[in-house]
Amino acid sequence: MSEAFVxxxxxxPVGRYGGSLxxxxxxxxxxxxxxAACERVGVELGRVEDIAAGCVNPAHEGMxxxxxxxxxxAGFPDSVPAITVNRFCASSLSAAISIGHAISRGELSLxxxxxxxxxxxxxxxxxxxxQAFSPRGPVFMLDTMWxxxxxxxxxxxxxxxxxxxxxxxxxxxADRYELTRAEIDAFALRSQRKAAAARDSGRLAAEIEPxxxxxxxxxxxxxxxxxxxxxxxxxxxLAALPPQPNTTQMTAGNSSPLSDGASAVVIxxxxxxxxxxxxxxxxxxxxxxxxxxxxxxxxAPAFAIASALARAGLDPAEIDVWEIHEAFSxxxxxxxxxxPRQLDGFxxxxxxxxxxxGAVAIGHPFGSSGTRYVLTLATELSLRDARYGILGVCVGxxxxxxxxxxxxxxxxx
Numbered sequence: 001m002s003e004a005f006v007x008x009x010x011x012x013p014v015g016r017y018g019g020s021l022x023x024x025x026x027x028x029x030x031x032x033x034x035x036a037a038c039e040r041v042g043v044e045l046g047r048v049e050d051i052a053a054g055c056v057n058p059a060h061e062g063m064x065x066x067x068x069x070x071x072x073x074a075g076f077p078d079s080v081p082a083i084t085v086n087r088f089c090a091s092s093l094s095a096a097i098s099i100g101h102a103i104s105r106g107e108l109s110l111x112x113x114x115x116x117x118x119x120x121x122x123x124x125x126x127x128x129x130x131q132a133f134s135p136r137g138p139v140f141m142l143d144t145m146w147x148x149x150x151x152x153x154x155x156x157x158x159x160x161x162x163x164x165x166x167x168x169x170x171x172x173x174a175d176r177y178e179l180t181r182a183e184i185d186a187f188a189l190r191s192q193r194k195a196a197a198a199r200d201s202g203r204l205a206a207e208i209e210p211x212x213x214x215x216x217x218x219x220x221x222x223x224x225x226x227x228x229x230x231x232x233x234x235x236x237x238l239a240a241l242p243p244q245p246n247t248t249q250m251t252a253g254n255s256s257p258l259s260d261g262a263s264a265v266v267i268x269x270x271x272x273x274x275x276x277x278x279x280x281x282x283x284x285x286x287x288x289x290x291x292x293x294x295x296x297x298x299x300a301p302a303f304a305i306a307s308a309l310a311r312a313g314l315d316p317a318e319i320d321v322w323e324i325h326e327a328f329s330x331x332x333x334x335x336x337x338x339x340p341r342q343l344d345g346f347x348x349x350x351x352x353x354x355x356x357x358g359a360v361a362i363g364h365p366f367g368s369s370g371t372r373y374v375l376t377l378a379t380e381l382s383l384r385d386a387r388y389g390i391l392g393v394c395v396g397x398x399x400x401x402x403x404x405x406x407x408x409x410x411x412x413x
Contacts, residue, residue: 002269004103005280006096006378006405009037009265009371010209014363015120016228017258020213022120026061029262030116031074036209037112037264041278045075049108051082052098053264054091054115055367057144058084060123066116086367089327090393090401091115092263093370097403099267100284109272113374114264117365119145121260127152145258162294166396167255170328171247173298177337179330181249185238187329188254188360195230195357203356206383207375229257229363254329259363263372282378282405285388286312290400298331300400301392302338308390308402309343316346320386323377324348325369325393326358335392355380369393374403381407 012033015021021029030053038045053067063069067082076082085095092115099111122145140152153163164172174184198204208225215221233253241251266278273280288307290300301324309316326332332354340347356376359369370393377389387410392402 001104002106004100004267004284005270005273005408006282006284006374007266007268007273007276007278008041008281009263009375010040011207011263011368011372011375012211012261013208013224014227014229014365015224015260017260018120019228019260020224021118021211021260023213024118026055026116026118026121027063027066027070027073029118029260030055030066030114031070033116033209033262034071034076034112034114034264035074037114037266040209041266042276043110043266045080046077047110048076048080048112050099050102050111051080052085052095052111052113053082053367054085054087054093054095054370056086056088056091056117057122057366058086060144061121067114070116087399087401088396089325089364089366090370090395090399091367093373093391093393093401093403096265096267096371096374097287097401100287103267103269110266110268112264113267113371114262115368115371116262117367118260119258119365162397164295165246166297166327167244167250168246169295169297170250170255170330172295173334174249174330176296177334179249179333181239184249184254184329184333185235187333188238189233189235191326191329191354191357191360192231192233193357194355195227195361196232198356199226199230203383207379227362229259230357230361249330250328254360256327256359256364259365261363261365261368261372263368263375265371265375280408281382283408285404285406287401287403292398294396294398297396297398298327298394299334299338300398301325301394301402302335302342302400304400304402305339305390305392306342308404312404314388314404316343319388319390320352320384321355321377321380321389322348322353323373323389323391324354324358325373326354326360327364327394329360331394332358335394374405377405381405382409385411387412
């Protein structure tokens with residue numbers, strides 16, 4: 001068995017819904033980010049043996065397999081294959097794990113894992129009738145941003161409320177763990193302050209590839225360099241926000257915002273890394289998935305993290321950096337409440353948790369977040385000279401995915 005290493009990568013700044021990236025086609029956004037990741041590491045496009053890219057909504061401009069179309073449009077040779085992966089919020093994390101597995105099996109020596117989402121440009125789907133050549137009449141139209149690329153709901157799943165809104169699952173988690181609005185808002189404030197500090201120090205710039213924004217009739221051409229969602233706020237301002245429909249505690253301030261963005265990482269064997277002269281950022285140690293009731297999808301990472309640590313043969317105290325996905329502040333807090341139950345009482349230390357903020361502040365372009373976390377965690381381990389890190393992402397439909405990384409150049413054993 002070979003070992004798989006993250007050599008490096010890039011991500012775009014995360015754009016607001018209708019913001020700086022909203023003018024870019026989703027295939028263009030993904031393609032230019034994949035090219036930039038290869039350039040950052042020093043990999044010729046033709047050297048890539050396979051691409052796996054996450055995207056939750058490949059309808060409309062994604063044309064089904066957005067990974068392949070993006071690669072071709074961006075100038076990758078026709079000989080470079082590509083596949084689009086959809087595991088909702090862990091799509092690109094699953095893509096990275098898949099590339100890692102192929103390298104470990106000796107089936108690849110170098111691959112590209114990536115992800116993209118343009119929530120701003122999600123299209124509409126018009127539903128056909130149940131029978132072929134159905135007669136014309138009223139047409140059911142779905143917003144594909146919410147309908148997972150469109151499609152009529154399954155009655156069996158409707159009956160068990162499996163399509164429950166994500167914000168409602170966060171409220172379910174808050175109720176289950178008896179979270180207060182004050183502690184939910186406090187976690188959101190922590191995320192904003194950590195992200196702002198990371199932006200201001202230049203830490204986030206280490207992983208961001210700026211995007212050139214063409215001129216419009218209203219604005220001159222410019223360079224988009226910083227995440228658009230990070231904001232100055234306070235406990236009082238967060239407390240003043242009203243709860244969203246069907247919840248009692250979830251607000252615009254303690255939830256991840258609608259976002260656009262892309263990310264990509266180069267993953268290779270030790271031999272390929274040496275051939276390229278590219279010192280690895282991180283070694284892929286172990287991964288795990290978990291599934292549970294969709295009503296409580298947000299806590300699944302706690303179980304996946306425990307499984308990944310067991311497979312890695314690591315004690316949780318050995319983990320130097322914990323990246324817990326923040327779909328909602330309440331969801332992340334639910335993971336932190338559940339982790340001690342799965343890890344024999346161990347609690348993730350606050351100083352090791354999401355040191356650069358999380359999705360509540362930075363944003364959550366569904367298909368891109370997984371490889372963004374891989375890049376963020378690998379970079380953080382290198383900058384801290386820390387050895388082990390773990391990330392966990394919750395998945396709509398009731399799943400969780402976790403990944404353990406090791407810094408092979410850490411000075412401590």
